[in-house]
Amino acid sequence: MNLDFSAAWQALIHHPLFGLGITLAVYQLAVIAYERTRWIFLQPVLFSMVVLVALLLLSGLDYGEYSASVSPLILLLGPSTVALAVPLYLNLRRIRQLLVPILVTLLVAGVFATVSGVLLAWLLGAERLVLMTLAPKSVTSPIAMLVADEIGGVAALAAVFVMITGVLGAMFGPALLDLCRVSHPAARGMAMGMTAHAVGTSRALQESEECGAFSALAMSLMGVATAVLLPLLVALIV
Amino acid sequence: MLVLRGLTWLILFQLLGTVLNVLLLPILPGPIIGLLLLLGFLVMRGEVSESLNQGSSQLLRFLPLFLIPPAVGVIVYAEALAADFWAIAVTLVVSLAVSMAFAGWLMQKLIDRQRRREGDA
Numbered sequence: 001m002n003l004d005f006s007a008a009w010q011a012l013i014h015h016p017l018f019g020l021g022i023t024l025a026v027y028q029l030a031v032i033a034y035e036r037t038r039w040i041f042l043q044p045v046l047f048s049m050v051v052l053v054a055l056l057l058l059s060g061l062d063y064g065e066y067s068a069s070v071s072p073l074i075l076l077l078g079p080s081t082v083a084l085a086v087p088l089y090l091n092l093r094r095i096r097q098l099l100v101p102i103l104v105t106l107l108v109a110g111v112f113a114t115v116s117g118v119l120l121a122w123l124l125g126a127e128r129l130v131l132m133t134l135a136p137k138s139v140t141s142p143i144a145m146l147v148a149d150e151i152g153g154v155a156a157l158a159a160v161f162v163m164i165t166g167v168l169g170a171m172f173g174p175a176l177l178d179l180c181r182v183s184h185p186a187a188r189g190m191a192m193g194m195t196a197h198a199v200g201t202s203r204a205l206q207e208s209e210e211c212g213a214f215s216a217l218a219m220s221l222m223g224v225a226t227a228v229l230l231p232l233l234v235a236l237i238v
Numbered sequence: 239m240l241v242l243r244g245l246t247w248l249i250l251f252q253l254l255g256t257v258l259n260v261l262l263l264p265i266l267p268g269p270i271i272g273l274l275l276l277l278g279f280l281v282m283r284g285e286v287s288e289s290l291n292q293g294s295s296q297l298l299r300f301l302p303l304f305l306i307p308p309a310v311g312v313i314v315y316a317e318a319l320a321a322d323f324w325a326i327a328v329t330l331v332v333s334l335a336v337s338m339a340f341a342g343w344l345m346q347k348l349i350d351r352q353r354r355r356e357g358d359a
Contacts, residue, residue, distance in 0.1 A: 023306055024303075026306075027306060048309075049312065052306065053313050063310070063311060063313050067311070070307040073304050074307050076304050077304045077308070080248075080298060081269035081270065082248045082273050082276055083248050084298070085273045085274075085277040085280060086291065087294075087298070088273075089280040090286065100348070104348055105345040109344050112337060112341075113337035120328070120333055126322040127318070127321070130318060137330065142269070142301065145308055154311075154315050155308050155311065156308050156309060156312040159308055159311075160319075161326070161330060173338055179339075184345070184349050186345065187342050187349055188342060191341040191342030191345065194337075195341060224274070227266065228270070231266060
């Protein structure tokens with residue numbers, strides 16, 4: 001008997017479910033690995049991305065075909081972004097007393113975070129494509145990806161920059177804030193959520209409930225403010 | 239069934255956002271308009287219905303999974319990434335450190351000031 005392994009292999013990797021299957025499997029393994037070790041480099045999205053890129057390169061499956069296979073997941077990203085309104089609303093209700101400090105910090109530090117990043121990369125000679133991708137790096141991935149795409153950057157790269165920013169923020173943020181003598185849990189949470197989004201928020205939750213709540217609020221506000229203001233700003237300036 | 243009803247609402251808001259994006263607001267992405275509309279709706283109603291609560295929390299649980307396919311797209315941009323590698327690396331680290339320190343410092347100062355005022359009054 002002569003088994004045609006090559007034909008079977010081709011049928012396997014080009015099956016419409018192959019991309020979806022490996023994505024689900026890798027993601028679950030990444031989540032388990034992260035929960036076991038709590039090692040920040042195993043942050044599930046970042047780790048899954050690295051493993052899947054390696055698998056695509058090894059199997060020779062191109063990104064277009066992979067992307068068609070995982071289209072059900074991509075389709076659900078839109079309603080998930082809309083769903084972010086629910087936690088934002090719940091956080092808005094609980095934090096009324098510090099409204100003025102929150103809004104001032106959001107506007108001043110938010111603009112600073114965005115502008116400092118773009119300016120620095122520009123001074124270091126990065127191309128326009130990269131600059132527009134770096135601009136929304138402080139906000140949660142679904143929003144950052146949409147905004148990057150909108151202003152002429154690359155959604156995929158934005159996701160990577162966002163993840164790296166978040167992981168660095170969660171790793172070094174608490175020590176940095178200690179160094180700057182930021183002691184109030186609301187201020188610590190606000191700083192972590194604004195600059196290191198969801199990953200920073202999960203770190204802030206480990207400090208205290210109050211710190212986590214402010215971090216979640218800051219993350220949502222920064223996300224919405226960036227989504228609304230950044231495309232407007234870019235349209236005006238460029 | 240509650241989850242499905244919640245999901246239907248979320249899709250409805252996203253579709254509404256897409257329609258408004260094409261008609262009136264080409265600079266804002268459809269899902270973002272949907273998010274703002276839903277937020278406005280919740281503020282007006284003053285509560286989150288059970289279906290919307292369940293639909294959104296179920297969906298948000300899997301948000302990291304939905305982010306993976308676009309992130310894998312980085313494979314297409316390996317060259318752009320390699321060309322500006324140092325600019326990107328330095329920017330990500332320095333800008334994060336400076337922004338986080340500044341945001342924390344500013345918020346701390348503002349809270350201290352508000353406390354002092356309340357103490358005076």
